[in-house]
Amino acid sequence: MFRVRSLVVALAATLLMSLTAACGSGGDDAPTDVSAQTAALGTLTPGVLKVAIEPYAPYTSLQGGKIVGLDGDILAYVAKKLGLEIKPQVTDFAGMLAGVQSRRVDITVGGVAWSADRQKQGLFTDPPYYSPPAMAVRDGKTYRTVDDLKGLNLGTVEGYVWVKSIQAVPKAKLHAYPDANGVFDDLGAGRVDVGFLDPLIIIAAQKERPDLKIATEYLTPPTTAEVKQQPAYAYFQQYQTGFYLPRKATKLEQAISREIDAMYTNGEMTRLVTKYGGDPEQFLKPAADVASARRGVDRPAGWNPPTIGQ
Numbered sequence: 001m002f003r004v005r006s007l008v009v010a011l012a013a014t015l016l017m018s019l020t021a022a023c024g025s026g027g028d029d030a031p032t033d034v035s036a037q038t039a040a041l042g043t044l045t046p047g048v049l050k051v052a053i054e055p056y057a058p059y060t061s062l063q064g065g066k067i068v069g070l071d072g073d074i075l076a077y078v079a080k081k082l083g084l085e086i087k088p089q090v091t092d093f094a095g096m097l098a099g100v101q102s103r104r105v106d107i108t109v110g111g112v113a114w115s116a117d118r119q120k121q122g123l124f125t126d127p128p129y130y131s132p133p134a135m136a137v138r139d140g141k142t143y144r145t146v147d148d149l150k151g152l153n154l155g156t157v158e159g160y161v162w163v164k165s166i167q168a169v170p171k172a173k174l175h176a177y178p179d180a181n182g183v184f185d186d187l188g189a190g191r192v193d194v195g196f197l198d199p200l201i202i203i204a205a206q207k208e209r210p211d212l213k214i215a216t217e218y219l220t221p222p223t224t225a226e227v228k229q230q231p232a233y234a235y236f237q238q239y240q241t242g243f244y245l246p247r248k249a250t251k252l253e254q255a256i257s258r259e260i261d262a263m264y265t266n267g268e269m270t271r272l273v274t275k276y277g278g279d280p281e282q283f284l285k286p287a288a289d290v291a292s293a294r295r296g297v298d299r300p301a302g303w304n305p306p307t308i309g310q
Contacts, residue, residue, distance in 0.1 A: 031085055038083035041252045043106045049084040051075065052099040052108040054092050058200050058276050060110035062090055070200060070276045071109040074128050075243070077268060078259040096244075097122075103246040107256075111198060112244045119298045123249060124242035126257040126306055129273060130290065132282040133219040133236050134199035136187055143194055145220050146236060155183040155192040161235040162196035168232035180205070188212035203277040218282055224289070238287040240305070264306040284308040 034047035044050055051067060053060040059069045067075065067088050079086050089105060096108040101121045111131065114124050135143060143149060146169060155175040156162040166174045175192050177183050183195040184205050195202070195214075202216045221237040222230075243260075245253050263269040270280045286305040295301050 035083055041082060041084070041255055042249060043084065043252060044103070047083065047085055049075075049079055049086050049107060050105040051086055051088050052091055052096045052105040053088055053110050054096055055090065056110050058204050059198070062088055067109075069110075070272060070278070071111065071128065071243075073272050073275070074260070074263070074269070075107075075109050077263065077272075078256055081259050082255055100244050100246055103248070106249065106252065107243055107245045109243045111241050113239045114242045114294070116293070116297055118244070122247055123245040123253040124298060125245070125253055126260050127240040127242055127286070127290070128260050128263075129269065129278075129283045130238050130240050130286055132199060132238050132279075133221055134197065134202055135217045135219055136184065136195035136197060136202040136205070136214050137193070137217050138187060138190070139213045139215050141193070141215075143217060143219070146222050146226070146233060149194060152193040153191065154194050154196065155186060156196040157183065160196070164232045165235040166196065168230050184209065184212055184214070187214055199282070200276050200278060207277070218279075221287065237289075240286065240290050240293075261306045264308055270308055280308055 031047040039046040053062065053067055053072075055061050057069055059071050060067055061069055061072075065088070066072070067086065076086065089099070091099065096110070096112070097118075099105040100108050109128075112118075112124075113131070114127070118124075137143060143152075149169050149172055151171040152169075153173050153175055154166040154169065155177060156166060157180060158176045158178060163174065163176060166172055175183075175186060177186075180195075180197050180201055183192065183197060186192040187195050188209075188211070199216065199218075202214070205212065206214055206216065219236055222233040227233045227237070243256060245256075260269075263272075264284065269284055273280050273283045285307050290305045291303065294305075295303055
């Protein structure tokens with residue numbers, strides 16, 4: 001999720017998903033005008049796309065029964081192309097993964113990071129975008145590399161993978177908070193020098209809380225050699241997100257991936273990233289290791305990730 005979080009799927013999250021599914025949003029009746037092509041996608045209910053999300057604006061949130069945010073807008077565009085009606089269910093991050101892996105929903109979206117372990121239990125689409133290593137900093141301060149972070153007070157949210165990265169920075173002090181608000185509060189008060197959070201979260205806070213006087217910077221990712229020497233630095237690199245589906249949903253995954261790839265070439269993905277304050281050069285161009293990470297794992301040997309500018 002612009003964040004990468006723990007893979008532990010708690011019983012409480014499973015119960016939460018079950019309750020939200022029971023409450024539902026509009027029932028499970030299939031639309032009466034589903035085409036054969038749409039029905040062939042194999043969703044749990046023909047013509048309906050059951051989507052699990054967590055409240056995580058500006059990536060995903062529920063407003064008026066619709067998923068809004070960057071991931072929500074991307075999914076809405078894709079669903080319209082495929083003739084699918086979106087039915088959202090709200091849970092937490094662990095519940096999102098559990099819903100997909102147990103096939104109670106068709107898909108989950110919202111900055112879910114691809115990983116070799118996570119793909120063993122589900123299918124990932126091609127990346128709708130890539131999450132760059134973003135930093136919230138106080139106005140007037142500049143940090144470019146990992147070396148610049150040495151000895152600083154560094155903040156993030158408990159359970160985020162940046163915890164491991166921060167702990168590996170020489171002489172840096174970790175400040176972990178229950179949520180992003182704690183990071184921003186201490187950053188604005190000068191108790192933290194840098195906050196590591198998902199980029200659109202930082203950008204949104206700049207607009208909504210100008211009193212904080214913070215800015216967004218992007219860390220120059222550590223090199224392959226640096227990561228080899230200090231593996232925890234891997235989380236200071238760009239990671240690829242994906243929409244996450246059940247293992248058996250191969251036709252649906254392939255159809256969604258085709259639409260995602262088309263959005264890179266027709267300019268729609270650039271438009272949506274820009275709408276939410278993101279930099280397309282940061283969000284829509286993959287790092288060199290994105291392709292190699294998935295080739296021979298859940299993509300063929302010749303697979304190339306989508307990108308702009310080609």
